Amino acid sequence: MDSRPWRSALYIPASRPRAMEKARGLPCDAILFDLEDAVAPAEKPSARTALAQALTAGGYGPRARIVRINALSTEWGAEDLSTIAPLSPDGLLLPKVSAPEELSVVAERAPGIPLWAMIESPAGVLNAPAIAAHPALAGLVLGTNDLAEALGATSRAGLAHALQATLLAGRAAGRVVLDGVCNAFRDETQLRAECAEGRAWGFDGKTLIHPAQIAAANEIFGPSPEELAHARAVIDAHAEAEAAGQGVAVLEGRIVESLHVRAARVLLARANAIEERGTWAG
Ligand SMILES: CC(C)(COP(=O)(O)OP(=O)(O)OC[C@H]1O[C@@H](n2cnc3c(N)ncnc32)[C@H](O)[C@@H]1OP(=O)(O)O)[C@@H](O)C(=O)NCCC(=O)NCCSC(=O)C[C@H](O)C(=O)O
Numbered sequence: 338m339d340s341r342p343w344r345s346a347l348y349i350p351a352s353r354p355r356a357m358e359k360a361r362g363l364p365c366d367a368i369l370f371d372l373e374d375a376v377a378p379a380e381k382p383s384a385r386t387a388l389a390q391a392l393t394a395g396g397y398g399p400r401a402r403i404v405r406i407n408a409l410s411t412e413w414g415a416e417d418l419s420t421i422a423p424l425s426p427d428g429l430l431l432p433k434v435s436a437p438e439e440l441s442v443v444a445e446r447a448p449g450i451p452l453w454a455m456i457e458s459p460a461g462v463l464n465a466p467a468i469a470a471h472p473a474l475a476g477l478v479l480g481t482n483d484l485a486e487a488l489g490a491t492s493r494a495g496l497a498h499a500l501q502a503t504l505l506a507g508r509a510a511g512r513v514v515l516d517g518v519c520n521a522f523r524d525e526t527q528l529r530a531e532c533a534e535g536r537a538w539g540f541d542g543k544t545l546i547h548p549a550q551i552a553a554a555n556e557i558f559g560p561s562p563e564e565l566a567h568a569r570a571v572i573d574a575h576a577e578a579e580a581a582g583q584g585v586a587v588l589e590g591r592i593v594e595s596l597h598v599r600a601a602r603v604l605l606a607r608a609n610a611i612e613e614r615g616t617w618a619g
């Protein structure tokens with residue numbers, strides 16, 4: 338079982354060297370180095386070079402280093418791929434994926450590198466099951482800004498069906514699925530509400546745009562002390578029932594079956610993986 342946490346995935350425009358430097362000390366689970374929409378056309382070549390230097394220099398510790406390249410249909414995509422793939426990032430994030438064939442083209446040119454797909458168009462959502470099932474795919478990332486524009490949605494509620502359909506597709510294929518960003522990066526209340534909703538729906542974590550958003554995402558997508566205590570109690574109660582020859586236990590007025598024990602073990606394993614990250618020093 339892979340217990341790697343994905344609570345917080347921070348976008349960093351590769352055109353911001355100070356931000357790429359700062360990320361070496363930030364407690365996010367993943368860094369999404371961006372060569373796409375956060376980088377202006379005139380800055381694309383210099384951002385690509387700066388990112389290659391940052392990846393070569395290293396120092397990102399246990400944070401997953403995922404690079405969002407420009408689509409291969411753009412004038413920058415091919416060079417992004419040929420520059421970044423040899424540096425063995427932990428993943429390549431492809432924007433605006435609408436069909437699994439787009440993954441195959443990249444997988445052929447970057448064999449062995451896990452691919453991530455941004456689902457941020459109506460076609461992407463409708464084809465999410467086939468995209469999620471692609472053998473090179475590690476995870477799906479919701480692009481709620483592009484999706485809202487394409488759908489004409491003016492609230493997160495208007496995106497709910499698309500978000501949940503993507504989550505369903507990702508889960509059916511056993512992939513990591515990350516929620517979209519909260520644009521109001523100084524609004525802690527809105528961020529916490531989105532994180533709580535995303536976690537309740539089943540997302541593994543949230544994509545972020547500012548370091549100030551990391552703590553809330555880590556807290557809300559990570560197991561709470563109460564959840565951990567409950568998980569241990571579930572395991573103990575089930576073990577006691579089993580020792581007494583019963584298949585089902587009762588804890589605090591609720592039944593506990595083996596599926597609850599499985600879920601409790603997953604939670605404890607994730608908590609251990611988070612703890613093992615220790616101090617987050619580079
Ligand atoms: C939103 C920002 C432009 C704000 O930047 P700024 O005004 O510089 O913020 P601060 O002054 O508060 O910064 C404080 C310090 O934090 C560092 N910083 C800021 N942002 C980041 C970051 N993302 N990663 C790492 N470090 C960061 C600053 O350098 C300051 O450091 P220090 O010098 O030590 O004080 C900016 O946050 C930003 O550019 N964010 C990322 C925007 C982005 O990537 N957007 C694209 C992805 S969102 C998207 O498109 C998803 C999807 O495709 C969709 O369709 O939805």
Ligand SMILES: [Mg+2]
Pocket residue numbers: 374457480482483
């Ligand atoms: Mg987008």
